[in-house]
Amino acid sequence: MADGLAALPAPNWLGEAGLARCRRALDSRLTRETWKYSPLRKVTQALLDAPQTHAPPFADAPEQVRMRRFSALATPPAFKVSLDRYPLAGIAGAVAGDGWLVKVVETPDAPLRLQPAAPGVAAPVLLEVAAGCRVEIEEAGAGLSSFAARVVLLSLAAEAEVCWSRADLGAAAHGWSLLSAQLERNAVLTFNHQSLAEAFQRLDLCVALDGIGAQFNGTGAALAGTGAHLDLQVVVEHRGPHTVSRIKQHNLAAGKARCTFNGRIHIHPHACGADADLSNRNLALTANAEINTKPELEIYNDDVRCAHGATVGRLDDDGLFYLQSRGLTASAAQRLLAIGFLRSGLQGPFAKQAARAFVTQLSAANTG
Amino acid sequence: MSLLQVDDLHAGVDGQAILKGLTLRMDAGEVHALMGPNGSGKSTLANVLAGRPGYEVTSGRLSFKGRPLDQEAPEVRAQAGLFMAFQYPVEIPGVSNMEFLKAAQDSHRKANGLGPESPVAFMQRVRTLTEGLALNPEFLKRGVNEGFSGGEKKRNEILQMLLLEPTLAVLDETDSGLDIDAMQTVASGVNRFRSANNGVLLITHYQRLLNHVVPDFVHVLADGRIVESGGKELAHALEERGYAWLTA
Ligand SMILES: Nc1ncnc2c1ncn2[C@@H]1O[C@H](COP(=O)(O)OP(=O)(O)OP(=O)(O)O)[C@@H](O)[C@H]1O
Ligand SMILES: [Mg+2]
Numbered sequence: 001m002a003d004g005l006a007a008l009p010a011p012n013w014l015g016e017a018g019l020a021r022c023r024r025a026l027d028s029r030l031t032r033e034t035w036k037y038s039p040l041r042k043v044t045q046a047l048l049d050a051p052q053t054h055a056p057p058f059a060d061a062p063e064q065v066r067m068r069r070f071s072a073l074a075t076p077p078a079f080k081v082s083l084d085r086y087p088l089a090g091i092a093g094a095v096a097g098d099g100w101l102v103k104v105v106e107t108p109d110a111p112l113r114l115q116p117a118a119p120g121v122a123a124p125v126l127l128e129v130a131a132g133c134r135v136e137i138e139e140a141g142a143g144l145s146s147f148a149a150r151v152v153l154l155s156l157a158a159e160a161e162v163c164w165s166r167a168d169l170g171a172a173a174h175g176w177s178l179l180s181a182q183l184e185r186n187a188v189l190t191f192n193h194q195s196l197a198e199a200f201q202r203l204d205l206c207v208a209l210d211g212i213g214a215q216f217n218g219t220g221a222a223l224a225g226t227g228a229h230l231d232l233q234v235v236v237e238h239r240g241p242h243t244v245s246r247i248k249q250h251n252l253a254a255g256k257a258r259c260t261f262n263g264r265i266h267i268h269p270h271a272c273g274a275d276a277d278l279s280n281r282n283l284a285l286t287a288n289a290e291i292n293t294k295p296e297l298e299i300y301n302d303d304v305r306c307a308h309g310a311t312v313g314r315l316d317d318d319g320l321f322y323l324q325s326r327g328l329t330a331s332a333a334q335r336l337l338a339i340g341f342l343r344s345g346l347q348g349p350f351a352k353q354a355a356r357a358f359v360t361q362l363s364a365a366n367t368g
Numbered sequence: 369m370s371l372l373q374v375d376d377l378h379a380g381v382d383g384q385a386i387l388k389g390l391t392l393r394m395d396a397g398e399v400h401a402l403m404g405p406n407g408s409g410k411s412t413l414a415n416v417l418a419g420r421p422g423y424e425v426t427s428g429r430l431s432f433k434g435r436p437l438d439q440e441a442p443e444v445r446a447q448a449g450l451f452m453a454f455q456y457p458v459e460i461p462g463v464s465n466m467e468f469l470k471a472a473q474d475s476h477r478k479a480n481g482l483g484p485e486s487p488v489a490f491m492q493r494v495r496t497l498t499e500g501l502a503l504n505p506e507f508l509k510r511g512v513n514e515g516f517s518g519g520e521k522k523r524n525e526i527l528q529m530l531l532l533e534p535t536l537a538v539l540d541e542t543d544s545g546l547d548i549d550a551m552q553t554v555a556s557g558v559n560r561f562r563s564a565n566n567g568v569l570l571i572t573h574y575q576r577l578l579n580h581v582v583p584d585f586v587h588v589l590a591d592g593r594i595v596e597s598g599g600k601e602l603a604h605a606l607e608e609r610g611y612a613w614l615t616a
Contacts, residue, residue, distance in 0.1 A: 340462030
């Protein structure tokens with residue numbers, strides 16, 4: 001067991017039983033499977049050793065957003081996440097000791113800016129978006145080289161819409177985060193994620209489409225350079241009828257990088273008319289990159305549409321020749337194809353900034 | 369000095385001989401039509417000229433403006449003024465057509481010791497060319513050839529030719545799959561392009577294009593060799609009689 005885990009006190013909103021469950025789950029077969037490519041022990045230890053940070057998640061939040069510390073609430077909030085699947089969520093919560101309950105009660109006038117994760121373990125955030133509200137969330141990583149961890153549990157009431165854009169463009173960004181979302185009827189969550197990695201970055205994304213017609217759109221692009229260890233774990237639970245998920249993730253390994261993508265789509269028995277589409281494309285510019293991609297499908301209903309694709313490849317020879325035949329040098333042609341590939345996975349307010357960062361990185365690395 | 373000189377060229381793919389002693393000479397100011405049955409090696413010649421990887425010259429000579437070509441990288445040939453319009457243009461997702469055209473032009477200018485043209489002047493020129501080809505300006509914003517119809521892809525090839533102003537343009541079946549109006553648009557683009565200083569090698573299956581772009585010479589390629597050459601009337605004879613009388 002990691003040092004300090006046994007002595008970790010349980011906050012009242014997690015409870016001794018909850019924390020004990022997390023400790024046990026660290027050793028489960030499921031955890032070993034989902035952490036197959038990442039150093040669970042090291043991350044657990046980093047969580048236990050990291051300082052706590054209790055800054056409010058949103059600075060200058062408008063009046064439509066109400067933030068309270070867990071410790072200031074009359075009754076402890078429900079920490080709604082599967083501790084069996086995400087034991088680190090409970091451990092991070094216990095390390096932080098306190099958390100933030102954030103309620104969006106009306107549509108804010110402007111995008112909410114989530115404070116960049118500071119070094120250490122951030123207080124977990126329960127973010128509740130009221131029925132019919134539309135929220136844009138922008139999260140620009142600080143690119144810190146010290147370990148940062150954050151847990152956000154998001155719930156969207158009926159007809160609520162959240163568009164969340166995250167950019168981790170400081171190559172040194174290093175850490176683990178969990179975004180777990182639960183969607184009621186016709187709620188829509190869009191998550192755009194772009195990352196430029198040269199260190200360990202793990203993202204667990206878990207979306208429960210509970211209500212009828214709930215929808216998740218996830219788009220991501222990652223450029224992984226030497227030293228990068230990018231691990232994206234996505235789980236979508238289609239529980240309600242006519243729920244929709246669209247996932248597109250483009251990963252480019254430019255040096256001696258390690259990229260893992262695990263996309264799991266689970267269609268439950270009541271999810272008739274569910275429509276799921278997941279595509280993960282990976283390109284390796286060098287021979288010493290390691291790419292792991294594992295699509296997983298579990299379908300318990302016949303009346304569904306499900307497309308699932310994962311590819312690992314190199315830059316397209318025909319494309320390279322086409323560009324060279326127009327005068328571009330081989331390295332310029334490779335760069336343009338690579339940036340085109342990444343751009344196809346960019347979406348949202350950080351898309352331009354990310355594309356620029358990718359171009360700069362690819363030019364500097366002269367990877368192609 | 370000829371623009372293009374191909375002497376007794378033998379070339380192929382994967383050790384399979386496709387061109388078997390092809391000889392062709394073109395001078396500036398000339399338009400040559402290259403016709404021939406499917407599989408006779410027309411696209412292979414175009415690809416060998418453009419330097420496509422995998423196409424090997426096993427013997428013979430190949431020179432462009434007096435300089436041997438066969439060791440040159442594709443981009444060096446392009447920068448020297450050789451252009452091939454692809455029979456099957458390639459889609460490049462995530463790279464806008466405008467960005468692609470700019471990169472292509474910049475690479476040509478750089479090879480000639482010039483910096484990039486001002487973006488405003490460049491865009492203006494591209495827009496004018498686009499209009500001339502009856503292409504919607506929206507095409508400039510879309511991914512290169514991405515989701516373009518067959519005819520749009522072919523017009524996009526002509527757009528690149530007009531922009532880059534090569535000295536030798538090899539057009540591989542640019543007329544295939546075009547409707548009658550598009551064919552005329554493409555033909556007038558080629559006619560605008562042709563001049564005393566450049567040459568055009570038109571690979572085609574159809575007389576119809578040659579009514580609009582009148583060639584100085586017509587060649588018939590069969591089984592990797594030129595089996596007949598003549599003036600524009602040869603194309604008419606082919607239209608009436610097919611290839612059998614030449615290849616028998
Ligand atoms: N990359 C390749 N790999 C294998 N065979 C090839 C390749 N390129 C061409 N060939 C073969 O070489 C022969 C000539 O092909 P080519 O494409 O040059 O013909 P073409 O005259 O352009 O025909 P078409 O009129 O149908 O376009 C064909 O038999 C073709 O299958
Ligand atoms: Mg052909």
